[in-house]
Amino acid sequence: MAKAVLKTKGLCKSFGALQASKDVSLDLRPGEIHALIGPNGAGKSTLIKQIAGNIAPDSGQVELLGRDVTALDTVARARMGLGRTFQISALAMEYTVLQNAVLGALGGRGRPFHFFRNVMKDPELLAQARDALERVGLTQDADRRTADLSHGQRRQLEVAVALTLKPRLFLMDEPMAGLGAAGSKALTGFLDGLRQEAPILLVEHDMDAVFALADRISVLVYGQIIATGTADDIRANAEVRRAYLGE
Ligand code: ADP
Ligand code: MG
Numbered sequence: 001m002a003k004a005v006l007k008t009k010g011l012c013k014s015f016g017a018l019q020a021s022k023d024v025s026l027d028l029r030p031g032e033i034h035a036l037i038g039p040n041g042a043g044k045s046t047l048i049k050q051i052a053g054n055i056a057p058d059s060g061q062v063e064l065l066g067r068d069v070t071a072l073d074t075v076a077r078a079r080m081g082l083g084r085t086f087q088i089s090a091l092a093m094e095y096t097v098l099q100n101a102v103l104g105a106l107g108g109r110g111r112p113f114h115f116f117r118n119v120m121k122d123p124e125l126l127a128q129a130r131d132a133l134e135r136v137g138l139t140q141d142a143d144r145r146t147a148d149l150s151h152g153q154r155r156q157l158e159v160a161v162a163l164t165l166k167p168r169l170f171l172m173d174e175p176m177a178g179l180g181a182a183g184s185k186a187l188t189g190f191l192d193g194l195r196q197e198a199p200i201l202l203v204e205h206d207m208d209a210v211f212a213l214a215d216r217i218s219v220l221v222y223g224q225i226i227a228t229g230t231a232d233d234i235r236a237n238a239e240v241r242r243a244y245l246g247e
Pocket of ligand 1: 015018041042045
C-alpha cells in the first residue's frame, strides 16, 4: 500500500472536563478522499485544528509526509504542503477576489501593510493567483470585491486560495456548507478531480457528497472514531446507523 501522506497517532484533546478527541488515529493515503463524518460537537473541527497546528494535542502525534510535525506551527505545516479550507470563512471581504488569491499565494510571508504596494505587482504571485482562480472558474470575477460574491463563489475562492500554494494534501472543513444543489454538485466534481493531485481529508455533512466522493469514511462520535471503511461498509455498519444516522 502507498505510504500515507498524513497520519495521526492517538490524538487526545480535552477542553476542561470535555474530551473532544479520544485516541484518534487515522491516515490519508495518496490519491484518496477520506471523509470524516459525525454529529455536531463530535470533535471533527478540533481534530482538523490539531492536524493543521492551530491547537496542540494533550498527547499523541501528527505525521505529515513521514515527518513528526506535532511541534510545528501552522505556517511550517502549510509550507510542507498542507492546504486547508475553513468551516468559517477566512477571506478578507473588502479585498478583491484576486487580492485574496495573492494573499493565499503569499502563504503567510510578508507584512499586510506592504501588501498592496509590493505584493500585488509580483508577477510570480499574480500568476499563481490567476492560475488558481482559473481552476475554480473565477477568472471572470477576479476584480470583484469579495463581499459582493455569492456564497458559492466565496467557497470556490477559498479553495482557490488554498490551491495557490500547490498543496500536497488538503484539509477541508465542511466546504459544501451553505451551497445550493448546483454549487455542491460543481464543488463535488472539482474535488473528485483534485484527489489525484492532492488527497483530501474532508469533513462534510452533505452525505450525498460524502458517499459520492469518499474512498474511505471515518465516523467520529464523542471524540472517538467508531468506524472506518468504504461507503458500503459505513452504510451497513449497525453501530454507525444507531450513533449517527439516527436509526
Ligand atoms: P464538530 O466540528 O464535530 O462539530 P468541534 O470539534 O467543533 O465539533 O467541537 C467538539 C467539542 O469540543 C464540542 O463540544 C465543542 O463545544 C468543544 N470545543 C471545541 N473547541 C473548544 C474550545 N476552544 N474550548 C472549549 N470547548 C471547545
Ligand atoms: Mg466543526
